[in-house]
Amino acid sequence: MSPGLSFFLVLLLTVASKSMALEGDNNCPTTKMVASVGAVFYYNCRVGREQKVAMDLAVQDLLRLSCSKQLVLQLKDSHGNSAQATSAAIDLSKSKQVQAIIGTLTIQEIALVSDSIGKTTEDIPILSLNSPALLPPVVPFQPPFAIQMANDVTLHMKCIAAIVGHFRWRKVTTIYENNNGFSTELGTLTLLSDFLRADGSGIEHHSTLPSLSSYLLDPKATIEEELKKLRSKSNRVFIIVQCSLELAILLFDKANQMGMMEKGYVWIVSDEIASLLDSVDSSVTYNMQGVIGFKTSFVSSNENFKQFKMKFRKKYGSEYPEEQNANPSIFALRAYDAAWTIAQAITKSLTSEQLFERILSSNFKGLSGKMSFKNDTLLSELPVFEIINVVGKSYREIAFWSPEFGFSKNVSDQHDNIEVLGPIFWPGGLQTIPKGWSCSDEEKPLKIGVPAMGAFNQFVRVSYEQDLNRTFITGFSIEVFQAAVKRLPYKLPYVLVPFYDSYDNMVKQVYFKGLDAAVGDTEIMAYRFDYAEFTQPYVESGLVMIVTIKPDKLKETWLFITVFTKRMWLLMVAMHLFVGFVIWLIEHRTNPEFEGIGTMLWFSITVLFFVQREPIRSSLSRFVLAPWFFVILIVSASFTASLTSKITLSRFKPSVEDIETLQITNAAVGCNGNSFIVRYLIDVLHFKPENIRSLHSINEYPEAFERGDIAAAFFVVPHAKVFLAKFCKGYTTTGPTFNLGGFGFVFPKGSPLATDISKAILEVTQSGEMQRLEKYLLSSNNCSSSTALNGDIELGPEPFYSLFCISGAFSAAAFLITMVRLARERQLNMPLMPATLIDNRVWMWAVIFLARTCVKFQARYRRGRRSFVVPEAKDLAEELNKMEQNSVGVAIQGVSH
Structure with missing residues (x-):
């Protein structure tokens, strides 16, 4: 027997013995159901490799722990290509050798599989591990028997928008890899755009990169071109x-080589990359310094995960020894x-439909979290994303985010919200939050135009010092802009450039990129938003109208009468x-000095002045008179206070009451020729162009008023305050105020600086610094604006002129009566003098003298007010002089006879 065959028999006996021992120990049946x-995975990427190893471990654990079931995997490589992935899934389905499919298949690919096999065989459940799950409205359909894990x-797009909104970046650029034949960019980016808009941000540019599996000849060159x-x-x-x-x-x-990982840049990566950073080496993190991202958080402290991690590292390291790190990610846990x-x-x-329903009814605690489904999608607890920042050889946790509670310091207490993420290491080692935008030339400061021909240099003053050979730009608007720039969370280099043209042309220069921005007393107008x-x-x-003021003489003469109403005077x-x-009726019976109706009338008049001609003896009379004196005291005090208020505030009236008077009389008006006011007067208020005078300096307006060149001047409210503060006397505002947008700074369309400076302006206003600057602006002139509207508070005899005439008339009458009585007493010594003649001449002379005195007083008053003497008054004074001479002569002639 050969050595190889002997080794194979020994190995087979060993496995069989272990299997029998295991079954014997667990009291397992001799046969198992094999499923x-x-x-379908892409074996040439990190995610596919992790998923393959994790599923192999799941089969081993099931074989070891389950008594009745055994899982057999039929693996297919998609090669990172959508067509091949779809083809592999179709082959597995049609072969009827599998009861379900697991893989990184998209919803569109599953739909193709379902359409392809629907006519020939029954659909089988397909579990998609593609992350994130694409649901309507991103995709308008959900294929049958498709389950997304x-x-x-x-939730991913909400997390990205929350990060962007937290740091107040107004514009972003998105990068998307099209790694399959079905583009889901539009739906995903639409979601992101909606969430960004809710936080005041938006997508400015978008870049799509082809997948590495698309057989690019030179992927690095393609990436470099797109980054440029x-x-x-x-x-x-x-x-x-x-x-x-x-x-x-x-x-x-490539971004690191091109200098796009330096100061000022911001890079945010999604869960698809951040969750795999545990598996990359230091050469990768070196190129990602300062990158922030989010990864799905899972429990890594329990015993089950620790055992899985140990087995995963051992198996992954043996199958792919070329990779140094073998830590499992969330994608490996979900595959398991x-x-x-x-x-x-x-x-x-089980039929396919029954199996599909049993999968959806699953409910157990897995390594990646709770396994339960709703609407064919994984329904775990609301996920918690871990916010990370790449620093050094790895990354560090800076916060956690959940859709329910937002940012928090730790995953265990989601109610502990925080306002600041950090500290964060930004690209290039920047310590402050990057502003998120820059000019194409980073070293070039912003070119900001300022109006050099404004009529009010209190807002913008452009002066040139020959000794220093330098242009100085100061003023209220400049100080406000500088105060706002100081409150920006980033450094803003800029240079102020004088602009010698109209405000409209300055705004247009920002549109045509001749200027990067414009700062000054520029009015916010609707038509300027086009640029x-x-x-x-x-x-x-x-917009307000300023005119000269003149005395309101009619009110001054009889001003005291208007203090009380007619009913009050009669009462x-x-x-x-x-x-x-009543007092005469009480006193005349016991007091002989109160006899007669004349005494009664005289006493009732003297009561007004607290003068008692006759002694009051009755206690009842004093009882009546005491409360009346108290009433007189209160009424006289109120009369004095009201009269004082009317005298100090109602002395002047505008020389022109309203705009209609100017238009009817065809009067000329003045305004700043370089501002929008000329256009506004013509288009909105309908003034004739020939009646509008262009003035270019604040000092030209008083001269134009004095010469009679203009009857009124139109200013914006801030300019009007400065004008009235500088020229205290003789001017006032009249007519309605036409509301406008206010003074603002100009920036190009879509510039994030407009929003950042706006927030900084609000901070300057709320801190009280804006009020201090405005106070300094007005106090730098000669007087306050209040005196310009009310005039000098000095009292002459004019408000009391009618009272003096009345009192003088009574005194003259008493004097004449006394003279007549004296003349009658002397008749005995001058028997030849006719009494009637003397009486008539004396009365005539007294009347003429009183009238002459009143005319002279009125003429002197008018000359004191820089007015003119009415010719009729002058002629009347001459006639009175002649009559006075004739009356005296006749009187002397009669005495001589």
Whole structure:
């Protein structure tokens, strides 16, 4: 007998004896039910190798532990090709030698298998280990007898969007490997785009790479060409949505050579790569320094996993000794659990449909987690993804994420939410969060234009120092922009460039890429969005009209009457008369000094001024008079307060009340000729172009008002505040305020800087720094804006002019009465003087003198207000002088006679 045959007989006897001993120990039956299962994998990739080894271990464990079942695998290699994978599955199905199939088959490939064998034989259950599971709406159908043993792709896309949203990257670039003949890119990227949009982000560029199994002549050259295209873009956040580990290794190797793993770049990998990093060597991780990703978390501390890991490492190392690391991934665990799922479901005389239903009703704890299904898909607990960061020779955990609780510090306490992921080692060793975008030339700073011809240099001032040969750019808008840049989470190099043209042309230059951005007092207008994007307004704005002011003389003359209503005045007079009558009625019977109706009327008038002409003796009269004096005190105090308020606030009125008056009178108006206001006045407010005067400096407006060149000026609200603060007297705002968008900074369409600067502007505003800058802007002028609107608070005799005339008239009348009485008393000494003549001449002279005094007072008041003397008043004064001379002459002539 030959040595080889002897060795074979010994080995056969040994196996038989062990099998008999094992069966004898477990009291197993002498025969077992043998189940045949097909397996379709790609043996030339890491995932396929792990799955093959894991299923072999499942067959061995089933043989060792099960008394009644034995699993036989019929393996097929797909060679990484969709057509060959479909063909292998069809052959296994038609041969009727397998009861189920396990493999990395896509839903589209399973559908082809079902269509191909549907007319000739019965469908058999197919367990897809392809990750992630593609469900509607990614794919619009679910083939019969197809079961997906992977997490829903929706959860993977949510995790990616959560990472991007956490770091506030506004634009991303996606990379996708098309490794089969059926493209699912559109559905997957649509999901990702929707989740990104919810977090304020979006996909800016997309790159599709061919699979390594597509027989490329030079895959490295293809990868290099695609990376050159991506490097030429401004976006620096790259997300590898779907890619095999083998292609990812080539991709990062080439990216490292091309300088795309330096500072400023961001790389995010999905579960398909991150879950396999335990199996790569240090040369691979060296090219992936700073990469972040997510991998499915599973329990690795129980005894079952430890035993499986030990056996897996031993078997994998023996079959593939060229690979240094042999740690099992989640894909190996799911393949092992898939084999056990079919083994437990198979019994004798089961149809394919019955087997399919028994598989779906599985419910046990596997190595990868709980094995239960819903809607033909693995229904485990909501998965937890481990967020990793590649550093050094391996990676480190930085957080965990679940769709229910978001980010957390550890997997055991998902309620412990955190706000910051980290610390994170970014590509190039960057310590701060990358901004996620860059100019094509990283060393070139942003070219930011500023308006050099603005009418208000308080916002942007461009000055040139000849001694230093340098241009200085300062102002309120510049300080706000600098404060916002300081709050960005990244460094932003830029240079300010004066722009000597209109604001509209400056915005268009951003559109035509002559400028990278524009900073200044630029109004946010709807039509300007056709060329650029704007940040959050840093100053609210609107269009207002400013005109000169003039005294409101009619209100000043009789201002005191408006303090009380007519009912109030009538009530006060009636109460005075009633109180005086009551006191006279009480006092006249016991007090002879109160006899007569004249005494009653006089007393009721003097009560108003707290003057008692006659003594009050009755206690009852004092009882009536005391509360009335209290009422008078309260009313007079209220009258004083109200009159003071009216005098200080209602002294002036605008020279032009509204815009309609300007248009009816065809008056000229002024505005900044370089701003949008000219267009707004013509298109919206319908001013004639010939009535609009372009002014280019804040100092030109007062001169234009004084010369009469303009009747009104139009400003945006921030400019109006500065104008009224600088020119305190003689101007006010009038008419409605036309709401506008406010002042904002200009950036190109789609620029992530617009969003980042907007958030920084809000931080500047909420910190109180914006208010401090605005206060400094207005306080740098001569006075505050409040005085510009109200004028000087100084009181002259004008508000009391009518009171002086009334009081003077009463005094003049009393004086004349006294003079008449004196004249009558002297009649005895001058018998020849006619009494009637003297009385008439004296009355005439008094009236003329009083009228002449009033006319002169009014004329002097008008000259003091820089007005002019009415010609009629001048003529009246001359006539009164003549009448006064004639009356005096006649009086003297009568006395001489």
